[in-house]
Amino acid sequence: MLNIAVCVKQVPDTGKVRIDPADGTLVREGAGAMMNPDDLHAVEAAIDLKERFSGTVTVFTMGPPAAREVLIQAMAMGADRAVLVSDPVFAGSDTLVTGRILSLAIGKTGTFDIIITGVESIDGNTGSVGYQLSEFLDMPLLTRIHSIEVAGKCVLVERIYGHEYQKIEVDLPVLLAVNRQTNTHRHPGLAAVNLAFEKEIQVLTMKEIGGSADDYGIKGSPTMVVNYESISHKRDRVVLSGSLDEKVDAFMDVIRKHGILRY
Amino acid sequence: MDLSYTPKQKMIRDTSRAFSRDVLQEYSTEMDRTGSPLPQNVMDKMAEMNFWGIQAPIEMGGAGLDSVSYSIVIEEISRVSAATGLAVTVHNSVCLAPILLFGTEEQKERLGRDLVTGARIGGFTVTEPNAGSDAASIQTRAEKKGGSWALTGQKAFVTNGGTGGIFLVAARAGHGGNTGVFIVEKGMPGFEVGKIEDMMGMRGNMVSELILNDVEVPERNLLGSVEDGFRISMKALDTGRIGIASQALGIGMAAYEAAAEYATQRRQFGRSIGKFQGISFKLAEMKTALDASRFLIYRAASLRDRGLPFSAESAMCKLHASTAAMDVCREALQIFGGYGYVRDLPVERYFRDAKITEIYEGTSEVMKIIVGNAILREFGKY
Amino acid sequence: MKGYDRENSEVGTWKGVMVFTEVQDHERILEGSLELLSCGRKLAERLGGEVSAVLMGLDAEQYLPEVERFGPDKIFCCSHRALKHYDSQIFPDMFTALIREHRPSIVLFPASEAGSDLAPRLAQRFSTGLTAHCTGLEIIDSEEHGQGLLLMKRPAFSGNVTAEIICPHARPQMATVQPGVFRKDEPGAGNESRHIKIDFNYDLSCLRIRSREAPLRWDRHRVPLEQAGVIIAGGRGMCSKSEFEDLYRLSDLVGGEVGATRVPVFNSWCGQERMIGQTGKSIRPVLYAGFGISGQLQHTSSILDSEIIIAVNIDTDAPIFEISDYAVYEDAPRFIRCLIERIEKEHPPGT
Numbered sequence: 001m002l003n004i005a006v007c008v009k010q011v012p013d014t015g016k017v018r019i020d021p022a023d024g025t026l027v028r029e030g031a032g033a034m035m036n037p038d039d040l041h042a043v044e045a046a047i048d049l050k051e052r053f054s055g056t057v058t059v060f061t062m063g064p065p066a067a068r069e070v071l072i073q074a075m076a077m078g079a080d081r082a083v084l085v086s087d088p089v090f091a092g093s094d095t096l097v098t099g100r101i102l103s104l105a106i107g108k109t110g111t112f113d114i115i116i117t118g119v120e121s122i123d124g125n126t127g128s129v130g131y132q133l134s135e136f137l138d139m140p141l142l143t144r145i146h147s148i149e150v151a152g153k154c155v156l157v158e159r160i161y162g163h164e165y166q167k168i169e170v171d172l173p174v175l176l177a178v179n180r181q182t183n184t185h186r187h188p189g190l191a192a193v194n195l196a197f198e199k200e201i202q203v204l205t206m207k208e209i210g211g212s213a214d215d216y217g218i219k220g221s222p223t224m225v226v227n228y229e230s231i232s233h234k235r236d237r238v239v240l241s242g243s244l245d246e247k248v249d250a251f252m253d254v255i256r257k258h259g260i261l262r263y
Numbered sequence: 264m265d266l267s268y269t270p271k272q273k274m275i276r277d278t279s280r281a282f283s284r285d286v287l288q289e290y291s292t293e294m295d296r297t298g299s300p301l302p303q304n305v306m307d308k309m310a311e312m313n314f315w316g317i318q319a320p321i322e323m324g325g326a327g328l329d330s331v332s333y334s335i336v337i338e339e340i341s342r343v344s345a346a347t348g349l350a351v352t353v354h355n356s357v358c359l360a361p362i363l364l365f366g367t368e369e370q371k372e373r374l375g376r377d378l379v380t381g382a383r384i385g386g387f388t389v390t391e392p393n394a395g396s397d398a399a400s401i402q403t404r405a406e407k408k409g410g411s412w413a414l415t416g417q418k419a420f421v422t423n424g425g426t427g428g429i430f431l432v433a434a435r436a437g438h439g440g441n442t443g444v445f446i447v448e449k450g451m452p453g454f455e456v457g458k459i460e461d462m463m464g465m466r467g468n469m470v471s472e473l474i475l476n477d478v479e480v481p482e483r484n485l486l487g488s489v490e491d492g493f494r495i496s497m498k499a500l501d502t503g504r505i506g507i508a509s510q511a512l513g514i515g516m517a518a519y520e521a522a523a524e525y526a527t528q529r530r531q532f533g534r535s536i537g538k539f540q541g542i543s544f545k546l547a548e549m550k551t552a553l554d555a556s557r558f559l560i561y562r563a564a565s566l567r568d569r570g571l572p573f574s575a576e577s578a579m580c581k582l583h584a585s586t587a588a589m590d591v592c593r594e595a596l597q598i599f600g601g602y603g604y605v606r607d608l609p610v611e612r613y614f615r616d617a618k619i620t621e622i623y624e625g626t627s628e629v630m631k632i633i634v635g636n637a638i639l640r641e642f643g644k645y
Numbered sequence: 646m647k648g649y650d651r652e653n654s655e656v657g658t659w660k661g662v663m664v665f666t667e668v669q670d671h672e673r674i675l676e677g678s679l680e681l682l683s684c685g686r687k688l689a690e691r692l693g694g695e696v697s698a699v700l701m702g703l704d705a706e707q708y709l710p711e712v713e714r715f716g717p718d719k720i721f722c723c724s725h726r727a728l729k730h731y732d733s734q735i736f737p738d739m740f741t742a743l744i745r746e747h748r749p750s751i752v753l754f755p756a757s758e759a760g761s762d763l764a765p766r767l768a769q770r771f772s773t774g775l776t777a778h779c780t781g782l783e784i785i786d787s788e789e790h791g792q793g794l795l796l797m798k799r800p801a802f803s804g805n806v807t808a809e810i811i812c813p814h815a816r817p818q819m820a821t822v823q824p825g826v827f828r829k830d831e832p833g834a835g836n837e838s839r840h841i842k843i844d845f846n847y848d849l850s851c852l853r854i855r856s857r858e859a860p861l862r863w864d865r866h867r868v869p870l871e872q873a874g875v876i877i878a879g880g881r882g883m884c885s886k887s888e889f890e891d892l893y894r895l896s897d898l899v900g901g902e903v904g905a906t907r908v909p910v911f912n913s914w915c916g917q918e919r920m921i922g923q924t925g926k927s928i929r930p931v932l933y934a935g936f937g938i939s940g941q942l943q944h945t946s947s948i949l950d951s952e953i954i955i956a957v958n959i960d961t962d963a964p965i966f967e968i969s970d971y972a973v974y975e976d977a978p979r980f981i982r983c984l985i986e987r988i989e990k991e992h993p994p995g996t
Contacts, residue, residue, distance in 0.1 A: 014803035026806070034277070069270060076274070095775065096768060122803045126777040131765035140733065140853045141762075156857065161758070164860035170853055180872070187282040190275060190313040190326035190336065197271050222815035223774030226790075229807045231800070235954060235970045247973050248983045251955065254971055256676075257825035258953055260875055260899050260932055528946070607907065607922060607943045 002055030002150065005112040006046045007102055007133070008039040008074055010067040011123045019230040026228055035070040038118025041178045044185035045148065046116050047078040053150045056080045058109060062090060062101050068201055076188030076196035083109055087205040092218035095124065099132035101216065104209040106137070109202075113172045114155070119143065119179040130177040141175040142168075145182045266558070268331075275332045279339035282312055291344040294467030295612050300426055301347060301467065306381060314340070314351050316379030319359060323371075324379045330564035334509040341513025345616035346467035348513055352506030353422040354378065357624075358385025358431055361444070361499045365487045374429055374446060383428030383449075387503070388418040388473060389496055396629050398433075398496070403475065405434040405443055405489075411481045412436070414445060417457070418473040420623070425459050425469025431486060432475070433496050442492035446484040453478035464615035497574070502567065503624050504577040508560045508584035511620040512553065515588040518613040519549045522595035525602075542598055549591045556584035575637035582630035585620035592617045656750075656791070659816040661694035663749035665740070666712055666720075667759055668702040671729065674711050677755030677824035682715035684782060684827040685753055691784045692793050694750060695719060698838075699743060701736065703729035714835035725845035731759035733854075735847055737766040743843070744771065749817050751795055753782075756821040764821045774812035775819040780826050787811070795820070868902065870921060875901030876930045876951070878921060879977070880944075881908040882937020882958055888978040889914040892936065895981055898988045904928065906944045921947050937977035940965025957981075 012031035020027050035043075046057045058081040059074040061067045071082035085105040093101065106112065115137070120127035134141035142157050146165075149156040154171050188196070206216065214220060240250035268276070286308055290301055309315065317333050319325025328336075333355070341348030359378045362370055377383040394401040403416025414434050421430070428449045436443035447454055457472030487495050523546055526537035536542050559580035566573035592614040596603035603610040621627045662685040667675040678698075685696045695718035700708060705724040712720055721743055727735060740763065744752065752767070754760035756778050768775035781798035790813040797820050801808040812818040870876065877896040883889040892903045905919040921928055922943040933951035938944065940956070940963055948954065949968065956965045957973040957980050966972045973980065 012802075014805055017802045017805060019806060026802075069274070072270075073274060073277075076278070095765070096772065099769065123801065125799070125801055125803065126765075126775075127761060128765035128768070128775055128777055131762055132769040134733075135766050135769035142854075143762075161860075166860045167857040169855045169857050187285070187312065188274075188278050189311055190278070190317060190328060190332075191321055191324075193271065193274050193278060194321065194327055197274075221774070222772065223776060223810050223812045225808050225810050226787075226796075227809040228801075229809070231805060231807055235968055237966055237969050237972050239972045239974070241974075244975065244980065244983055247975055248980065248987050251957075251971075251973065251980075251984060252987065254953070254955065255899065255932060255934075258932055260901075524946075525942075529942070602942055 002053055003112045004046045004055055004057045005106055005115045006042050006059045007117045008061050008070050009036045009121050010063050010070045011036045011121055014122045019228050035073055036118055036121045038120055038179040040185040041180055041183055042116045042118045043074045043077050044183050045178050071201055072196045075199050076192040082201045084201050085204045089206050089213045089216050093216055094221035094223045095126050095128045097216055097220045099129050099136050103133055103136035105204050108209055114174055116176045119177045134175050139173050139175045140170055143177045145178055272332050276335045279336045283340050283343040288343050298466045300469055310381035315381035317355050319379045330568045331561050334560050334564055337506050337509035338513040341510040342517040345514050346465045348510045349465050349468050350423055352510055354385040356506040357387035357499045357503040360502050361495055365495050384423050384426050385429045386421050386423040386427040387431040388421045389433040390419050392419045396626055403434040405436045411479050414475045414478045414480055416475050420470055421473050422470050424471030424473055425456055436489040441489045443489040444486040444492045444495045445480050446486055451478050465619055500624055501574045501577045504581035505563050507620055507624045508580040511584040511588035512556050514613050514617045515553050515591040518592045518595035522598040525599055545594045552587035556587045559583050575634050578630040578633040582627050588617040588620055656816055659748045659750040661749045662689045662751045663697045665754040665760055666698040666700045674708055675755055679715050679829045680827040681753045682717055683830040686716055701728045713838045714832035716833055717838050719839045719841055721841050721843050723843035723845055733762055734852055736763050741770050752817045752819045754821045756823050760821050764819055768819050773815035776810045777821045779820045779822045870902055870904055870928050873902040873930050875899055875932045876904045876928055877901045878904035878935045879909055880906040880938030882977045886914040891981045895985055906938055935965055938965055939963040
C-alpha cells in the first residue's frame with residue numbers, strides 16, 4: 001500500500017494578468033483561477049500509481065481559501081484526501097518559504113512513500129520548489145520522467161537526462177517532478193466532480209504546522225519583488241542580413257542561443 | 264436572484280471544455296467532411312465522463328447534475344462538435360429523461376442503466392415523412408396483439424438513428440386518437456434502420472429513417488399508458504428544447520469567439536478591422552444575442568429544476584437561441600470574408616450546423632405558436 | 646525549522662562573485678558559464694571583491710586554460726571520475742563547503758539542467774534567496790534596502806511580465822541565468838588566475854540513485870507536432886517535393902519535427918499529418934522556423950504560441966514576417982542547403 005502525496009497550486013490564467021499602470025502592482029482580478037498545468041500531470045501520475053500499485057493519494061495545496069477548488073479538482077480526478085495549508089501569514093512567501101511550509105505540512109500529515117509535484121508553475125516560473133522540497137525533506141528528486149514502476153521498496157524510473165536515456169533505481173521515499181512530457185492527464189468525470197464537492201478538506205494553519213509569523217510570508221522570505229513591468233509581446237522582426245553565408249551564421253547563432261544546437 | 268455560476272458549475276464547464284478540446288476536437292473536422300460517426304473508443308471515453316447520463320441519479324451511474332449544469336455540458340461539447348452535442352442531448356433529454364420521469368422501476372432498471380452508461384444510445388421519434396409540425400397526423404400504428412403491440416410505420420429524420428439501440432417511438436395506439444410512446448429496441452424483428460441522411464450540417468450524427476414492419480413490442484415496453492403518449496411527448500420536448508438551445512448557444516459562441524479573435528488580428532487599411540464600427544457593432548450585437556440566449560436557457564432550466572411549468576420558457580429559449588445562432592454564424596462568416604467561405608476554417612461549418620436548430624424539436628414557427636397560446640391563455644379566454 | 650537570519654546576516658562580510666563553471670558533455674565549458682564569468686567580472690568591478698570560478702569534473706584540469714581566458718581571480722578545481730556527470734548529492738555538498746568557507750556575496754549559475762538543480766538546493770541550505778532564469782542582473786543602491794544589492798530580473802506569469810527582485814538580507818544572493826543573456830568578453834591572454842585544487846573525499850556509498858542499466862544514447866523518438874519542441878515548417882516557397890524533403894534532413898540535425906502549410910500537403914509533397922493550420926494542428930514549440938511560408942492566416946494563427954519564430958522567405962512583404970522574431974529575406978531552398986552544409990560541417994554525423 002503506497003502512501004502518495006501530491007502538491008498542487010492554484011494559479012491565475014497568466015494570459016490575463018495585468019500590471020496596474022498607476023503603481024506597477026499586479027492585478028489578478030478577472031484573471032481567473034485554475035490548477036497549474038504541470039500539477040495536473042502530477043495528480044495524474046499519483047492516481048496512475050495508486051491504480052497500478054494500490055495506495056492512497058493525499059493532495060496538498062498552499063494558498064488562500066479559494067484554493068480549495070484545486071483540491072476538489074484533484075479529488076474529482078481520484079485523490080482520496082485533501083489538505084489546504086492556509087493562513088494569512090503565509091501570503092507573499094517566496095519559493096524557499098513555500099518549500100518550508102509544504103514540507104512541514106506534509107510532515108504533520110503523515111509518512112509518504114512518494115511525493116509528486118509539477119516541474120514549474122505558470123505564474124512563478126521558478127521551477128525551484130521541487131528541488132527545495134527535496135532538501136527540506138531530505139529525499140532524492142527525480143525529473144524528466146518517462147515511466148515509473150514501483151518494485152517493493154524502490155521505484156524504477158526511466159528518464160531522459162541530458163542526451164541519455166537512463167533506467168535508474170531509487171529507494172523509497174522519493175520525490176518526483178512531472179509535466180506534460182511524463183503523461184497525458186485524465187479529465188474528471190461529471191459524477192466525480194459532483195461528488196468531490198461533498199468531500200471534506202482538512203485545513204492546516206500556522207498553528208498546526210508550527211513556527212511564528214516571522215518565519216513566513218514576506219517577512220520570512222529572503223527574496224522580494226521590488227517592481228513588475230509588463231512586456232510587449234510584439235515580436236521584434238530582427239532582420240538577419242548580409243551574404244548568404246552571413247545569414248546562415250546568424251541563423252545558427254540564434255538557434256544555438258536557444259539551446260537548439262549545441263555549441 | 265444570483266446569476267453567477269456556482270463553483271461546481273464552473274468546474275463542470277472547465278472539465279467539459281477541456282475534454283471537448285483534448286479528446287473531441289481532433290475528430291470534428293473529419294466527421295464533418297466524411298459524415299462518419301465518432302469511433303467507439305471516443306464514445307467510451309464520453310461514457311467515462313458520464314456524458315450519457317448527465318442528470319441521471321448517481322446510484323444509477325449518472326452524474327446527478329442540475330439543469331443549468333446540463334446546459335453547460337451540451338454547450339461545451341457543441342462548441343467543438345455540434346453533431347456530438349446533438350447526439351448527447353437527444354440521448355439524455357428526450358430518451359433517457361422521459362424513461363426516468365415516466366417509466367416503471369422495471370423499465371428504469373432494465374433500460375435506464377444501459378442508457379446511462381452509454382452501453383446503448385437513445386433516440387426519440389415522432390416525425391414521419393408526412394407528419395412534421397403536424398405531429399397529430401402521424402400514421403405509425405400500434406395494434407394490440409395478445410400481450411404485446413405490433414408497430415408498423417415509418418419514421419423520418421431520427422437523430423442517433425444509425426447508432427441508437429433504444430428509441431422512444433410515438434405511434435397511434437388502437438382506435439380513437441390515442442398516441443402511445445413505445446420503447447423500441449434495436450434487434451427487435453421487423454425494426455430496421457433505413458436510409459442515413461446526407462445533411463448540410465450536423466454531419467457525423469447518423470440521422471436516419473426508421474422502418475417498423477410489424478415489430479412486436481412487449482407490453483412492458485409501453486412508456487406510461489396509451490392515453491399518455493401525447494403528454495409524454497410534449498413534456499419530453501420541453502426538456503429537449505433546453506438542450507437544443509444549449510447546442511445552438513455552443514455553436515454561436517464558437518463562431519462569435521472566432522470572429523472576435525480574427526477581428527483583432529486581421530489588419531486592413533492600416534489597423535485591425537475590429538477598430539471599424541462596422542465590425543465592432545456586429546460583434547456587440549452577436550454578444551448581446553448570445554448572452555440573452557444564455558440566460559433564457561438558464562431561466563427555463565431553473566424552472567424545470569424547481570418542478571415548475573416551463574413549456575413556454577423552454578420554447579422561448581429554443582426560439583431565441585436558434586435564431587441567434589444563425590444570425591451570429593452569418594455575421595461571423597461575413598467578418599471572416601473570403602476566409603470564412605473556405606473549408607480550411609471551421610466558420611462555414613458552424614454556419615451549416617446552426618441552421619437545423621431552427622427546425623428540429625419543433626420549428627421556430629411552432630415555438631411561436633406555443634408562446635402565443637400561452638400569452639392568450641394568460642390574458643383572456645382562448 | 647528556522648527562517649533565514651534576517652537580523653544577524655552581517656551582509657558586509659560576504660564578498661565577491663562565485664560562478665558555477667559547468668562542463669558540458671565532457672568536452673568543453675558550457676557557453677553560459679563563460680558568459681557568467683564575464684558578467685561576474687563586471688559585477689565585481691562595481692562591488693569590489695574577487696571573481697572565483699568553480700570547476701568540477703573528470704580531468705577538470707584540461708579546462709583550466711579555457712576558464713582562465715575569461716579572467717576569474719581564482720579557480721577552484723576538483724577532478725574525479727565521480728564528477729563526470731552532474732550529481733544531485735555530490736555537487737551540492739561540495740559547493741556548500743566552498744560557499745561556507747569563502748562566503749561570496751553573489752553566486753551565479755547557468756540555467757542549465759545541472760545549474761537549475763544545484764542552485765535551489767544551495768539556496769535552501771543557506772536559507773537564502775534564489776532568482777531563477779534571470780534575464781538581467783545589475784547592482785543597485787536602494788535607500789530602503791541597502792547599498793550594492795544585486796537586482797535580478799526575470800520573466801513571470803508565463804513571460805507576460807518582468808519581475809525585479811532583490812535579496813537584501815540573506816547571503817549569498819543567488820541567480821540562475823538564461824544562456825545568451827550576457828555576452829561573453831573577448832577571451833584574454835589568461836594567465837592571471839590562481840588555481841586552487843580541491844580534494845575529492847566524498848563517501849560515494851551514500852548516493853541514493855543507482856543505475857540499473859547502462860544509459861543509452863538517446864535517439865530522439867518522433868513526437869506528434871503538438872508536442873514537438875522544434876518545428877521546421879515548409880510552404881509554397883519550397884518549390885518541389887525534393888526540395889521540401891531537405892526539411893527532413895534539417896530537422897533531424899536540430900532535433901525537430903517537420904510541419905507544412907496546406908500547399909505541400911495538397912501537392913503531395915508530404916502527408917496530411919504534417920499540416921499546421923486551423924484545421925490541422927496547433928503547436929507550441931520553443932522554436933518554429935518557417936521556410937518559404939508566406940503566412941496565411943490559417944497557418945499563422947496556429948503558430949503564435951511558439952516561443953521563437955524565424956521566417957525565411959524571398960518575399961520581403963510576406964505577412965509571416967509581421968509575427969516573426971527573426972526575418973531572413975532569402976530563397977528558402979537555397980538557404981536550407983547552405984544551412985545543412987554548415988551544420989554538418991560543425992557537427993559531422995556520427996558524433
